[in-house]
Amino acid sequence: MSDPQFVETQHFTFADPPNELVLKSGVKLGPVTMAYETYGTLNAAKSNAILIFHALTGDAHAAFWHKGDKAPGWWDPMIGPGKAFDTDKYFVICANIIGGCKGSTGPSSINPATGKPYGLRFPVITIEDMVVAQKRLIDHLGIKKLLCASGGSMGGLMALKWAVLYPDTLHSAIPIATNYKHTAQQIALHEVARQAIMSDPHWNKGDYYGGELPAQGMAVSRMIGHITYMSERSMEEKFGRKLQGKEKLGYDFSHDFEVESYLKYRGASFVQRFDANSYLYISKALDYFDLSEDGDLVKVFKGVKTKFLIVTFTSDWLYPSYQSKDIVRAMKANDIDVSFIEIDTSYGHDSFLVEINGQSKLVRDFLNNAAQSVTS
Amino acid sequence: MRNDHKYILEMIEPNSRVLDLGCGNGELLSLLMAQRNCRAAGIEIDEKEIYKCVERGVSVSHGDIDSGLSDYADKTFDYVILNESLQEVLNPEKVIAEALRVGKKAIVGIPNFCNLNARLQIFFLGRVPVTEGLPYKWYNTPNLRFLSIKDFRDFCLERSIVIENECAFGAGGKIPFAHNLLSDIAIFLIRK
Numbered sequence: 001m002s003d004p005q006f007v008e009t010q011h012f013t014f015a016d017p018p019n020e021l022v023l024k025s026g027v028k029l030g031p032v033t034m035a036y037e038t039y040g041t042l043n044a045a046k047s048n049a050i051l052i053f054h055a056l057t058g059d060a061h062a063a064f065w066h067k068g069d070k071a072p073g074w075w076d077p078m079i080g081p082g083k084a085f086d087t088d089k090y091f092v093i094c095a096n097i098i099g100g101c102k103g104s105t106g107p108s109s110i111n112p113a114t115g116k117p118y119g120l121r122f123p124v125i126t127i128e129d130m131v132v133a134q135k136r137l138i139d140h141l142g143i144k145k146l147l148c149a150s151g152g153s154m155g156g157l158m159a160l161k162w163a164v165l166y167p168d169t170l171h172s173a174i175p176i177a178t179n180y181k182h183t184a185q186q187i188a189l190h191e192v193a194r195q196a197i198m199s200d201p202h203w204n205k206g207d208y209y210g211g212e213l214p215a216q217g218m219a220v221s222r223m224i225g226h227i228t229y230m231s232e233r234s235m236e237e238k239f240g241r242k243l244q245g246k247e248k249l250g251y252d253f254s255h256d257f258e259v260e261s262y263l264k265y266r267g268a269s270f271v272q273r274f275d276a277n278s279y280l281y282i283s284k285a286l287d288y289f290d291l292s293e294d295g296d297l298v299k300v301f302k303g304v305k306t307k308f309l310i311v312t313f314t315s316d317w318l319y320p321s322y323q324s325k326d327i328v329r330a331m332k333a334n335d336i337d338v339s340f341i342e343i344d345t346s347y348g349h350d351s352f353l354v355e356i357n358g359q360s361k362l363v364r365d366f367l368n369n370a371a372q373s374v375t376s
Numbered sequence: 377m378r379n380d381h382k383y384i385l386e387m388i389e390p391n392s393r394v395l396d397l398g399c400g401n402g403e404l405l406s407l408l409m410a411q412r413n414c415r416a417a418g419i420e421i422d423e424k425e426i427y428k429c430v431e432r433g434v435s436v437s438h439g440d441i442d443s444g445l446s447d448y449a450d451k452t453f454d455y456v457i458l459n460e461s462l463q464e465v466l467n468p469e470k471v472i473a474e475a476l477r478v479g480k481k482a483i484v485g486i487p488n489f490c491n492l493n494a495r496l497q498i499f500f501l502g503r504v505p506v507t508e509g510l511p512y513k514w515y516n517t518p519n520l521r522f523l524s525i526k527d528f529r530d531f532c533l534e535r536s537i538v539i540e541n542e543c544a545f546g547a548g549g550k551i552p553f554a555h556n557l558l559s560d561i562a563i564f565l566i567r568k
Contacts, residue, residue, distance in 0.1 A: 309430065328437060329447045340437045341426045362430050369433035 004072070005080065007064035009035050009103055014136050017112075021133065027123040031112070034137045035060045035103025036095035039079055040087030042143070047374055049143045050085055050367075051134065052094040053151030053158040055352075056225075056282055057274050059102035062094035063087075077356045084363035089371070090147065095137055097130040097158075099282050101275035104133075108209065108275045118277075120206035125281060127154070127289045131161045138169075147374060148367060150174035152352030153319065154282070157289055160327070163306040164291065172307040172370040174363060177316050177352045179323040180297060180330075181290035186318065189228055190283040193221035197276050206277050214276050219267030221279060226266050231315035231348030235259060297330040304331075307373075308338040309366045311359065313351035339366070380459060380485055380561060381407055383543045383550070387483055387565050388412055392454035395419070395479065397441045397471070398461030402429035409434070419444040441465050445474040452478050459485035459563070463521040476537070476568045485563040488544070490524035492557050508547050509560035525556040532566060541565035 013033045015021040020030030037060045042049060052062050052075065063079035065072045073094075079085040085092050096104035099122070107122035114121070138146065149159040149170055156178025163170050179186070197203055200217030208214060230238075239259035243249070246256065255261050292300050310328055312321040321342045331338040341362065345355045352359070377385075381404050388394065390412045396405050399418025402425070408414040418436040420426055429436035437444060441458075442465055456479030458471065463486060465471050475482040487509035488494075494505035504514050512519065523531075525544065532539050544551045544559035551559040 325439075332447045333449060335452075337435050338437075339426075339430055339435045340439070341423065341430075342438050344423055358427070361427055365427075365431040365433075369430075372433075 005039075005064045006067055007037050007039065007061075007073075008066070009037050009060055011035055011103060012137055012140050014140070021129070021136075023123055023129045024126045025124055029098075029105070029123055029125075032098060032105045032133060032136075033103070033109070034095050034098070034105075034133060036093060036137055037061060037064075037073070039063050039092040040090050042091040042141070046143050047145070047147060048089065048371070049091045049093060049138075049141070049146050050148045050150065051138065051146050051162075052079070052085070052092060053134075053149065053155030054094060054097070055151070055153040055155050056286065057270075057279070058155070059100065060094050060096040060104075061102070063092070074353065078360060078363065084360040085150075085367070086364065090367070093138070093141070095134050097282070098133045099125045099130065099278060099285060101278040106275065107206065107277035107281055117209040119209065120277070122277070122281065124284060126285050127157050127161055128165065130285065131158050131165060134158070135162070135166060135169075145169050145171060148172045148174060148370060150176065150363070151178075152176040153178060153349065154286055156319075157286070157291075160291055161289075163304050163308075164300055167304045167306065170306045171374055172309070172366070174309045174311065174366065175324075175327075176311040176359070177313055177319050177349055179319050180292060180327050182287045183323070187287045189224060189318075190287050193224050194280055194283060196220035196224070197280060200276075203276060206280075208276070213271050215268070215271040218271040218274070218276050218279070219264070222267040222270035223263040226263055228318045229348055229350040231317060231346055233315060233346040234348050234350075237346065238262075297326065298333045301330055301334040301336060304334065304336055306336070307370060308336065309362060310338060310340045311352075311362065312340075312342045313347065313349070313355065314342055314344045315346050316349045316351060318349040377407070378403075379545055379549065380563060383545065383563050384457065384459060384483055384485070385411060387541055387543070387563070388414065388455055390414075393452070394455045394457060395448070395453045396457040396459070397444070397475065398458065398464065399425075399429065399434070399436060401425050402432045402434035402436060404457070404459065405429075405434045406432040441471055442467055445471070445478055448478040450477055451480055454480050456482045457485075458482065460487065460561075462486055463519040463523065466520065468521055472531075472535075472537075476566070481540070481565060481567045483563060483565055484528070485561060486523060486525075486528055487519075487561055488525050488556065488559050489522040490526070490556060491546075491559060493560075507560060525559070525562045528562070528564060532564075537566050537568060539564055539566050 015030035015032040020028035061073040063073040063076045096102045111118040156175035159173045159175045197217035200214035203214035242258040244258040244261040312324045328340045393415045396418040405416040456475040497505035544555035544562040546560045
């Protein structure tokens with residue numbers, strides 16, 4: 001093992017009025033700040049850049065360590081020297097999405113018009129808006145064409161959207177555990193999570209900054225989220241019917257089972273690290289997402305020349321494999337070079353964060369071939 | 377190079393588009409890319425093999441042959457290869473029809489169940505034969521279908537499928553005559 005590598009989050013601000021970012025809704029947003037981190041070194045030809053997109057509650061801190069932290073970035077097993085996204089070879093970038101709460105402009109940012117946090121005055125954003133904002137960052141870094149874009153879950157949606165929006169700027173892409181549109185079940189689960197937050201009296205129509213946080217609502221929404229990120233089998237393997245801190249059933253409504261206390265712990269810690277309004281905005285953006293827009297997915301990929309590796313997991317019931325197979329089919333109809341794999345694992349949707357061996361081999365080899373075809 | 381790969385390479389024109397159904401570790405496709413400058417894609421059901429394909433830079437889809445062909449439009453490929461995989465599919469008749477729909481031509485490699493060695497084993501030993509082309513016991517064979525070269529010729533004739541080329545071989549190389557009696561494996565180049 002090499003020594004831990006440290007990184008600091010950087011910031012890039014653009015879209016100062018009167019040149020605001022025009023969102024898909026038509027509303028203008030500006031100025032916009034993007035928090036981002038980079039790992040590795042950009043080569044002279046600027047041809048080794050890889051953009052990593054994070055998932056719903058992720059952030060720009062994808063890898064390496066922040067001084068004083070107890071854990072490295074969220075995809076550190078995948079990004080680093082000698083790892084799948086090898087920072088000895090590639091220049092890896094990860095930015096916090098707009099609408100987020102980890103340094104990029106979002107509902108908890110100060111609204112320049114009022115001098116107070118935006119709250120619900122923040123405009124509704126889409127996945128497309130998030131991608132457009134990241135394109136501005138990549139332009140700012142002077143990169144004309146990315147070697148690869150990758151991400152799991154929402155990050156996968158963004159990689160697909162980038163390929164469709166900017167086909168000439170993306171050599172290859174690895175969307176993982178993702179979909180091309182949010183289905184009724186995915187929307188329904190998000191709506192339950194949103195209702196949990198909005199029904200917390202402390203949410204106060206989004207105006208809670210500086211006051212008491214909607215902790216209970218956030219906790220419930222996170223508990224639902226965590227259930228959807230696991231599989232029945234992974235929960236059974238991890239918790240079973242084990243009791244937490246007691247020998248026998250309590251016959252009351254304090255928690256008995258380990259799974260209950262796990263969810264409670266996850267829920268309680270969530271409000272400390274994530275903004276409730278950001279959760280509402282980002283989950284809404286996900287639910288609005290439909291790459292096909294008018295329903296014709298084959299048409300959407302017309303003219304896309306990106307080479308794809310699409311990865312799914314057998315036990316992922318939140319973003320099941322058949323949805324990615326639809327993407328593969330539409331790509332094949334457009335003569336797009338695509339590989340598809342369904343990795344057999346019990347970890348559910350979370351697999352993209354924890355199933356490291358298989359993904360590492362695939363990503364490393366796929367990038368090797370992609371990098372060779374760029375230089376040859 | 378494996379004999380079957382060598383003979384398939386001989387049948388394929390340079391710069392073709394090729395789909396390999398049941399492409400395994402992608403070895404044949406990477407040979408076609410390197411030596412015939414083909415644009416290649418594969419379908420493979422075994423997850424372990426997908427990693428090897430990606431390592432070789434072969435584009436591959438993880439799935440079964442029976443359903444994987446519906447993804448492609450008519451005549452997408454110059455050749456669709458079914459090498460040592462036809463005998464493992466549930467519905468070979470439909471797979472051949474689909475292969476000849478998405479491909480202008482198909483290359484089908486089959487183990488010959490009725491060569492002299494197999495016939496002798498059945499006749500004198502009274503047991504299901506184990507041969508060069510069919511190395512499995514009855515209880516561990518992946519094969520669902522057992523056919524001879526003559527059976528495949530009949531199948532084509534009944535469906536007006538043209539056999540453009542037939543290459544039969546054993547461990548020692550190509551067999552020039554009496555294919556059905558003497559060869560372990562045959563590779564057919566067919567078209568509708």
